[in-house]
Every structure is written in C-alpha cells, then in structure tokens.
Amino acid sequence: MRQLWTFGIEQAKSCVFAVVIFSALAITQVMDVSFMSRYDLILLICLVTQVLMLVTKLETWDELKVICVFHLIGLALEIYKVHMGSWSYPEQAWSKVFGVPLYSGFMYASVASYLCQAWRRLDVNLVKWPPTWAVAALSAAIYFNFFTHHYIYDFRWLLKAATILLFFKTIVYFRVNYKQYRMPMVIAFVLISFFIWIAENIATFFGAWQYPGQEVEWQLVHFGKISSWLLLVIVSFLIVAMLKHLKEKRE
Template sequence: MDALKQLICFAWEQTLACIFPVVIFASLAFTQSVSFTFLPRYDCLLVIFLLMQWWMVYSGMETKDELKVITLFHLIGLALEIFKVHMGAWAYPEKGYFKILGVPLYSGFMYASVASYLCQSWRRLRVELVRWPPFLIVVTLALAIYLNFFIHHYWLDVRWWLTGLVVIVFWRSWVIYEVNGIRYRMPLTLSFVLIGFFIWIAENIATLFGAWKYPNQTGSWRLVHLGKVSSWVLLVIVSFLIVATLKQIKERKEADEVRVSESK
C-alpha cells in the first residue's frame, strides 16, 4: 500500500508537470473538431498557447526564469522545424497567417512544452544530479546532438555514435528525486529513454489530431515509426542538458551572492 501511495503521488506530480503538454493535446483535439471562421486553426492554436503561457507565469505555476528557458526552447524548436519542413521531413498543410517559411509559430510551443515539463518536474520533485560531467563536455555533447539533426541530411547520421557517447559520459550519473518526502534515484540515461518514449507516444497523438503530417500520413493516419524514439531521446538529452546547465549556473550565481552578502 505504501508503494501504491508513492506511485499515485509520483503520477500526480508528473500530471501537474505535464499541464502545458495536456493543454496542447486538448487544443489540438478541440480545434480539429471545431472550425473557426474568423481565424485559421494554426493561428487559433498560437493564441491559445500564448494565453496558456501567460496564465502559467501569472498564476505562479512557472517562474520568470523558467519562462526564459521555455522561450529559448521555442526558438531552438522553431529553427529545427523550419529546416525539417524545408527538407520535406514533414509538413504543415493547413493555412495560417502566422507562418515562417511554411512553419506555423505555434509549433515552437511543442518543443517549449518539453522544457516546461522538465522545469516543472525539476522543481516539484526536488531533482538533484549526482556525478554530473564537466561543463565543457556537456555543452559540446548537446551542441553535437543538435547539429546532427541538421547535418545528417547532407552527411552521415552519427546519432548512434552520439548515443554511445551519451552512455559513456553519463554512465556514472544519477538523478535523485523526491516523492512525498522520500528520496529515490534513477540512472540518468534511463530517464532519457523513458521521457523519449513517452514523447513518441505523444507524437502519435499529436499527428492523429493533425498537428503536422509525415509524408506517409498524407492519405491516412499511420503510427509514427518506432525508430523516431531515438530522435526524441536525443532531443530530450539536449533539452535536459540545457536545463541542467542553466539551473547549475543559476545556483552558482545565487551561492556567490550569498557568500558576498555574508562577507560584508
């Protein structure tokens, strides 16, 4: 019964951390079944997501620092979307006023929602990192993974080499989290895989609701290839590394400010 209670508490905290992704899925389903004559669907989604983001900050569910991180992910995701659509990886066939090179602006929020989940989980579960690799290695690895999403269209796809590097670099790294006052730990690489798999499930739901379409889904909806899990795992790694690095920079800055104030 204690284990069941802890599992329910963990599921509840994860549900709260997923509030932004849940709103995205609900909005996709709602706008697919209800048409708006005054505004295209993609633009309606943009308005909904902007209002949701404003409400989360206004209500205190997200801090201003977390908003900065989420905005960064919005820009990173939008840049990736523009490139992938240009290369024909997927498409946004519906019309919209707020589009950049065929990509609706709302699409960046789907990447931002991953950052929102990570930030929320970090705070709600009091996440701590054990044996975190050096800053330079983390930044270089994150940059290499992100660039591979672009470069593999023109050169070799080195995702599996990068995956091997991730396993080597984070082999001894653990994530410690708290549920109902009890501390648990998990291998960091396992958390990457689990989050990536659940994002793949979310991707299938999103494409079912017409968020975007892969080439093999233009006629009718089909399950997204299982191989996409590897792409999401790598994207989760990039997201986690960025969030973790920014969190550590902030903690060091706050610690320095405390030391300076105590020395006066």
C-alpha cells in the same frame, strides 16, 4: 501505491502546458473554427496559457526564460526540417513562417516546461554530473546533427554511445512525499523519449503536422522515431541542467 499516486499527480501538474496544446489540437480538429485559421487559434491558445501559468505562478520567470530559448531552438529546427521535406504543415495560417506555424515552437517549449516543473516539484538533484564543457559539446553535436545528417554521415548512434559513456555514472535523485528515490540518468532519457513518442502519435493523429505517408490516412509514427526524440530529450535535459547548474553557482 500512495507514493505512486503522488508521483503521478506531480508529473501531471508538470505536463499542464503539453496537455493544453494537445487539447487545443483535438478541439480545433473536431470543431468548426471558421472565424480564424486553426494554426493561428492554437498559437493564441498557447500564448494565453503561457500568460496564465505565469499569473497563477504555475511557472516562474526563470522557467519562462528557459522555455523561450527552447521555442527559438525548436522553431529553427522546424523551419529546416520542413524545408528538407521531413514533415509538413498543410493548413493555411497568418502565423506561418517559411511554411512553419509559430505554435510549433511551443511544442518544443512544452518539453522544457515539463522538465523545469518536474525538476522543481520532485526536487531533482544530479550526482556525478560530468564536466560542463563536455556536456555543452555533446549538446551542440546532437543539435547540429539534426541539420547535417541530410548532407553528411548521420552520427546519431555515435552520439548515443557518447551519451552513455558520459552519463554512465550520473544518477538522478528525486523526492516524493519526503522520500528520496534514484534512477540512472540514461534510463530517465529513454523513459521521457518513449512518452514523447506516444505524445507525437497523438499529435499527428489530431493533425499537428504530417509525416510523409500520413497525408491520406493516419498511421502510427515509426517506432524508430524514438531514436530522434531520445537525442532531443538529451539536448533539452542537458540545457536545463546546465542553466540550473550555472544559476546555483551564481547564488
């Protein structure tokens, strides 16, 4: 139980950025913020949080660089998906670009923040990591499939099968109170995506964005969305892992 408690505390510390975003969504939903548009206020909160995390050393400069990459990747995906009608941001704001508020990129960045911090706090180590070129190719294929499946065949199930084959032997080692544990990489992908799906339900409940069918009354996000989050988690994890691997080689 002591090990489980410590593991939970370290996970909670790694989720600080995500917790701030969800708290901002909840507070601005129930409070009157007429002095500023809701989306603009959430963006301001995200920026201030990012600065504070750097000042207090909850986050390192290297982790910030990774988070900025994810912000841009996520924002590009959001603009495209909103344009295609996959979901919408109905409220007005000065910080909206092509119908997408800039704070939305921080929601993707919060996933990267969690991965980077959990990696550092739990002393994560990957064993039997596949060739970097194969990992990069899979990451690119998954990301571009989010765009291309609107026009051509959706390859998500093939990409999932490729992920299982590529990472079938990869093991994640992590440390809690100086004791090391292990978990298959594929199971780690599934667990993270499931908890992000739970977070997505919380986010849509507080009006972070709306799926078709949620405009009049909120309803549970379809369970099949875990499939999409699984692919996004894979891309996120692979990018973070590749960047850390390249940094270790340089050092």
